[in-house]
Amino acid sequence: MDLYEYQGKELFKRFGIPVSEGRLASTAEEARAAAEEIGGQVVVKAQVLTGGRGKAGGIKLASSPDEAAQHAQAILGLDINGHVVRRLWIEKASDIAREYYFSVTFDRGEKKALFMLTKEGGIDIEEVAANRPEALARLHVDPLEGFQPYQARRLIYGAGIDDPNEQKQIMSIIQRLYEAFVGADSMLCEINPLIVTPEGEVKALDSKFTVDDNALYKHSDIAEMRDLEAYPPEERAAREKDVTYVKLDGEVGILGNGAGLVMSTLDVIALAGGRPANFCDLGGGGDAQGVTDALEIISADPQVRSILFNIFAGITRCDVVARGILQALDETKIKHQIVVRFDGTNAEEGRQILADAGRDNIHVESTMLDAAKRAVELAA
Ligand code: GDP
Numbered sequence: 391m392d393l394y395e396y397q398g399k400e401l402f403k404r405f406g407i408p409v410s411e412g413r414l415a416s417t418a419e420e421a422r423a424a425a426e427e428i429g430g431q432v433v434v435k436a437q438v439l440t441g442g443r444g445k446a447g448g449i450k451l452a453s454s455p456d457e458a459a460q461h462a463q464a465i466l467g468l469d470i471n472g473h474v475v476r477r478l479w480i481e482k483a484s485d486i487a488r489e490y491y492f493s494v495t496f497d498r499g500e501k502k503a504l505f506m507l508t509k510e511g512g513i514d515i516e517e518v519a520a521n522r523p524e525a526l527a528r529l530h531v532d533p534l535e536g537f538q539p540y541q542a543r544r545l546i547y548g549a550g551i552d553d554p555n556e557q558k559q560i561m562s563i564i565q566r567l568y569e570a571f572v573g574a575d576s577m578l579c580e581i582n583p584l585i586v587t588p589e590g591e592v593k594a595l596d597s598k599f600t601v602d603d604n605a606l607y608k609h610s611d612i613a614e615m616r617d618l619e620a621y622p623p624e625e626r627a628a629r630e631k632d633v634t635y636v637k638l639d640g641e642v643g644i645l646g647n648g649a650g651l652v653m654s655t656l657d658v659i660a661l662a663g664g665r666p667a668n669f670c671d672l673g674g675g676g677d678a679q680g681v682t683d684a685l686e687i688i689s690a691d692p693q694v695r696s697i698l699f700n701i702f703a704g705i706t707r708c709d710v711v712a713r714g715i716l717q718a719l720d721e722t723k724i725k726h727q728i729v730v731r732f733d734g735t736n737a738e739e740g741r742q743i744l745a746d747a748g749r750d751n752i753h754v755e756s757t758m759l760d761a762a763k764r765a766v767e768l769a770a
């Protein structure tokens with residue numbers, strides 16, 4: 391789960407990382423009031439879950455509340471890389487002497503947290519990594535040993551930060567960002583830029599904070615930060631109903647049980663010459679309610695022309711899924727052509743139930759490949 395800049399900064403503050411004072415606004419009037427309360431020069435910042443806001447015109451300095459309201463008016467509704475701005479962060483403006491970059495990410499290859507620090511901040515870190523790799527200090531933290539203060543010193547010297555006053559502040563920021571990273575079960579904590587003011591104060595001017603979805607059950611306060619309106623309607627419905635749903639770009643909707651089976655179903659659709667429109671994973675479930683929820687979500691996608699149900703019943707039973715499909719069709723207005731392939735527990739009973747129901751939009755196939763071919767034909 392990605393957090394907005396202002397949410398990431400709230401976590402930074404909780405872990406003792408210095409940030410500027412700010413207020414949230416969703417209208418020009420709120421932006422004006424926020425600027426008045428903060429006083430002096432403020433920066434009006436688009437809150438969207440994508441980077442490069444500065445370049446896209448989503449970040450503007452304002453010298454007065456009136457100007458803040460004008461910028462807010464211009465930025466609200468702006469489309470930044472496909473994300474429409476609905477929230478603004480009004481922050482006390484900072485004077486900037488230098489812009490650094492600092493992050494902790496999870497390096498899956500090494501199975502360790504990775505620190506990256508460079509004096510060349512403010513720009514894309516990929517650019518620095520590609521063009522001036524020697525300017526980027528990198529260091530892994532062993533999860534069993536945990537963070538050690540010598541690692542912060544090594545990182546600071548590696549990045550060539552030689553001012554003792556900056557070193558001292560950055561030492562503590564490194565330690566605290568690592569605490570935030572571990573404490574919030576984060577996958578990425580990035581500060582770009584980490585600024586030095588003309589007075590020599592170091593602080594986080596931006597925040598990119600990603601929390602591991604699988605750990606959200608431990609952090610109800612962070613889970614509540616999710617902005618459901620930022621997701622397309624089907625994804626929102628899927629989240630509310632606790633169904634795993636992924637939107638893709640083709641025309642066959644896919645419903646399976648278990649991630650492995652769903653992944654191979656995507657491959658078989660491709661083999662049959664089609665393209666998946668989306669997929670839902672029923673997991674170990676398959677009761678009538680689960681099937682209804684999943685079918686509703688899949689069929690709400692206007693790109694879906696046919697639906698492939700691929701079930702390998704181990705924990706669940708095919709006869710239960712078959713009844714679930716019939717019940718879902720009775721309770722909803724779904725008229726799509728549905729191809730069903732059952733295997734495993736009570737597969738024969740399941741097929742019989744569907745055959746007996748005699749629905750003309752249900753097609754039963756006995757192998758995955760035949761089912762995929764049929765679904766692709768029906769989507770054509
Ligand atoms: P991003 O473009 O989405 O990464 O947004 P950032 O929050 O990193 O801001 C982009 C740039 O705007 C920064 O690198 C700064 O140069 C500038 N900026 C942001 N806040 C301030 C501020 O308070 N004062 C000044 N002078 N510039 C700022």
Ligand code: MN
Nearest residue numbers: 582583596597
């Ligand atoms: Mn930034």
